[in-house]
Amino acid sequence: MAVYVYSITPKDHPLRLDGLEGVGASSPPLRTVTAGLLCAVVSDAPEELRPKRRDIGRHQEVQQRLLEDGTVLPLRFGYTAPDESTVRQALEERGDEYADRLRRVENCVEYNLKASQDEEMLLREILTESEPARRLNDEIRAGTADPDAPLRLGEMVAGEVQARQESLASGVIEALRPFAQEVDSSPPTGADFLNVSFLVTDEQDELFLATELSLAHQMGEGFEFRLNGPLPPYSFS
Amino acid sequence: MSVVPQSGGGLARGGGSANLYDVLELILDRGLVIDIFIRVSLVGIEILKIDIRIVVASVDTYLRFAEACNRLDLESGRKAPSQLTDLVGDTMESGARGKSKGALSGAGEAITDTIRSVTGKDDEPEEEEKKETAERRRPARRSSRREKSASREEE
Secondary structure, three states: OOEEEEEEEEOOOOOOOOOOOOOOOOOOOOEEEEEOOEEEEEEEOOOOOOOOHHHHHHHHHHHHHHHHHOOOEEEOOOEEEOOHHHHHHHHHHOHHHHHHHHHHOOOEEEEEEEEEEOHHHHHHHHHHHOHHHHHHHHHHHHOOOOOOHHHHHHHHHHHHHHHHHHHHHHHHHHHHHHHOOEEEEOOOEOOEEEEEEEEEEHHHHHHHHHHHHHHHHHHOOOEEEEEEEEEOOHHHO | OOOOOOOOHHHHOOOOHHHHHHHHHHHHHOOEOOOOOEEOOOOOOOHHHHOEOOOOOOHHHHHHHHHHHHHOOOOOOOOOOHHHHHHHHHHHHOOOOOOOOOHHHHHHHHHHHHHHHHHOOOOOHHHHHHHHHHHHHOOOHHHHHHHHHHHHHHO
16 A cells, blocks of 8 residues: 655654644545654555645645654655555665754754845836936936837846845845754745745754844835744755 | 644644745755655646746846836835845945945844844834834744744643
8 A cells, every 4th residue: 555655753753643634635644654763654645646735734734743843854745655665665774864864953943034025116226226227217218218228228127136136135144044054045936036944953043033033124115024934844854 | 732833834724825835845845855755746736836937137027127117206216214225235245246345244234233123122213113014924923933942841
């Protein structure tokens, strides 16, 4: 019987699985597979799995519960093993590696920070601060510019946007880096200019949160900071 | 009773769709991969990838930026808060233009300033306003964290 695999934990994890439901329409109960010093949390694999809110939420809730009580390596959503003995085999063959990974995230949580900036505000800043861009913009508005002017202005502004957002992003990351064990930056999506995860220890937690909050205040109007966490260490597993 | 943090963990518990959306990529695209396991084929998962921001360098983007600039009325525009301009100024200095001061020191100073204003008593009125806005955007995050640490200590 194929099993869906949620997480790997140390064998001494409390593994409080009551009240949690597995992914899939039948909401299967969770159980554990133990080998050596490690445990895998599994359930019967569903016949069919789609990345729907319900199942993604269940996968995440399992990780979140395990994180509350101890150390957990969350698996990526959607992985199944043909049977329990394959899970045992994985835990045995790569046991040292998983134990190392567990030690790396012990007493740590992940925080994911995304940030966006109001585009109009950004463009306004650029036009205010860049003489050539402002002049070109004025000429276009006055109707005295050549036909290529909009393209030149756009290119100029796009360059400014990118440079400003990249340095804002690195400014935010560097400001928070002292309060994290590890930092994992990803390409931002949508209107965001920042998408970064931090691995933060218990001891660093207060300062990390205080610093993030004050950064968000500091940036002020026109910026939106979205911090999610404490999360299981998805980005550091 | 289980204490599930409101944000991030609160996907199915009133965390709101914004929350789910924000951590989706972590759940679907990060996390441990065990190579002898098989990933169920997931219809719809590629939608996420499409959303990755398109590189700024394209004619379409240029024209869109130009149009947006043309529409701006610089005279009537509200001025950005001075602190913001300072921070942007500071971080910009570390950018491609390479002036004297770096992003790190700029942002660092900015933090010290606000840590003081958050923890200290010398809040300026305008500072208060910003704080409220920021806190509205992210309800219950700090308190939920406290619940969590509290539940850990009880063990």
